[in-house]
Amino acid sequence: FHEMLELGEELNDPDIQALAKIYLGDILRKRGRYQTAVQLLTTIQPLVNTATPIVQGIRWQILARAHSSYGEETKFLQAIDHAHVIANETQETLDTHVHQFNLVEVLQERAQGYTMLWQPEKALDIYQETDKLRPFRPMRDLGSYTIVKAQAHAYAGDVDGGINLALRGIELARGYGSKRHVSRVQTMYDRLSITSFGTHPRLRDLKESLATAPASNR
16 A cells, blocks of 8 residues: 555655545554544545545545544544535445445445444345346355345344345355455454353354364455
8 A cells, every 4th residue: 555655745645645545544543543544534635636536435435434443433434424425425436336335335335334233124125126226246246245245134133034144145155255254254253252142052063163264364
């Protein structure tokens, strides 16, 4: 991302510069450095304001992800609402496809945020909409989507349905070799284990499936 930033500065391209800093912020979030991630994503707003609407929307989406990961509901809603407005006003093009920013992606981000904030019923309502908007998906996209839906179902109390989806998600993730996607199921297992669902017998099935990791880390 540092090389990407240098290239953007050399070309005087605000999109490249902003994306480099946005993705760096997301990496910081993944490493648990919430305050640093949010600070970076906030301080780059003047730069992002000179970029295209797609890049502006991506920043709001990543900021929403950071806030939901750390339980900041109000800040999450403010950020995802901004992303939603931009997505509604943006026609799908090659750029929206490449950067994975469009209405469906933002809706899924909102749903996943609700799930992380322990409001899975709201997430399930959104997934009914995204199922209709995007009925067919490539395998990698389907694997990721199946796993986030699994989380929502399980946290909402449909543990059997959630685990069935999670097992399917693990199977798909192993098909394209993604430890990262399987790790999302591990997170689901860990969160369920400390709730009243922790004694559910189906958790053993999930634990056994998680015991074998995929070959790569894509």
